[in-house]
Amino acid sequence: MLEAQIYVTLKRSVLDPQGETVKSGLASLGFTGVEDCRVGKFLVLTLGETDPERARGQVEEMCRRLLANPVIEEYRFQLREVAG
Amino acid sequence: MLEAQIYVTLKRSVLDPQGETVKSGLASLGFTGVEDCRVGKFLVLTLGETDPERARGQVEEMCRRLLANPVIEEYRFQLREVAG
Numbered sequence: 001m002l003e004a005q006i007y008v009t010l011k012r013s014v015l016d017p018q019g020e021t022v023k024s025g026l027a028s029l030g031f032t033g034v035e036d037c038r039v040g041k042f043l044v045l046t047l048g049e050t051d052p053e054r055a056r057g058q059v060e061e062m063c064r065r066l067l068a069n070p071v072i073e074e075y076r077f078q079l080r081e082v083a084g
Numbered sequence: 085m086l087e088a089q090i091y092v093t094l095k096r097s098v099l100d101p102q103g104e105t106v107k108s109g110l111a112s113l114g115f116t117g118v119e120d121c122r123v124g125k126f127l128v129l130t131l132g133e134t135d136p137e138r139a140r141g142q143v144e145e146m147c148r149r150l151l152a153n154p155v156i157e158e159y160r161f162q163l164r165e166v167a168g
Contacts, residue, residue, distance in 0.1 A: 001119070007126050022127065025150055031142060033132040035085070042091050042126035043106065048117040058115060066109055 002047045004059045006077040008068045009040035043067060052079055086131045088143045090161040092152045093124035127151060136163055 010016050016038050023037040045062075049055040059077055068075040094100050100122050107121040129146075133139040143161055152159040 009126065009128070019127075022151070026146055029146075029149055031146055033142070034129050034146075035132050036128075036130035038128045040126040040128070042093065042124040043103075044093070044120075044122045044124070045118050046120035048119055058117070062110055062113075062115055062118075065113055067106070 001082050002049060002052065002055045002079050003082045004043075004045040004047060004055065004077050004079050006043040006045065006059065006063060006067060006075060007040060008043070008063070008073050008075045009038060011072055011074055014072045040073075041067075046082070055079055085166050086133060086136065086139045086163050087166045088127075088129040088131060088139065088161050088163050090127040090129065090143065090147060090151060090159060091124060092127070092147070092157050092159045093122060095156055095158055098156045124157075125151075130166070139163055 010019075018039040019037040022039060023034050026034050026037070045059070047055050047058070049058060056079060059079070063075045063077065064070060102123040103121040106123060107118050110118050110121070129143065131139050131142070133142060140163060143163070147159045147161065148154060
């Protein structure tokens with residue numbers, strides 16, 4: 001079986017209020033050395049598909065159609081073989 | 085400067101309703117080959133700290149105190165050098 005690890009992040013040009021909130025939270029705990037914080041999603045999919053080429057195409061399409069909002073987000077992913 | 089890439093995921097033993105919802109959403113789009121889906125957080129912190137050892141200790145503490153809930157989540161992170 002294949003596992004897809006997908007990272008969905010806001011584009012650099014998009015404001016990240018959740019990241020700002022985390023940064024403030026860290027600052028109020030004394031971690032004042034954080035200059036920037038961006039928060040994204042990390043998805044792990046286990047796929048029945050065993051052919052890496054086909055799996056890559058499917059995950060690409062899942063990202064475009066559901067997992068990421070291409071207007072404000074970007075994504076990348078990697079596939080790895082896992083024990084079924 | 086250093087950048088910390090932090091992955092926060094639910095422990096395997098914890099139910100992931102958000103992951104189940106994404107899995108159903110994918111299935112209704114025709115992606116029926118997804119056997120499991122887990123959703124986590126992906127954080128990218130830019131740190132003023134330049135010493136990797138000290139930065140590692142700080143990020144470890146940030147994860148324990150704010151970024152992850154150790155009861156239900158686990159975390160891992162990696163540091164990399166970025167242009168300041």
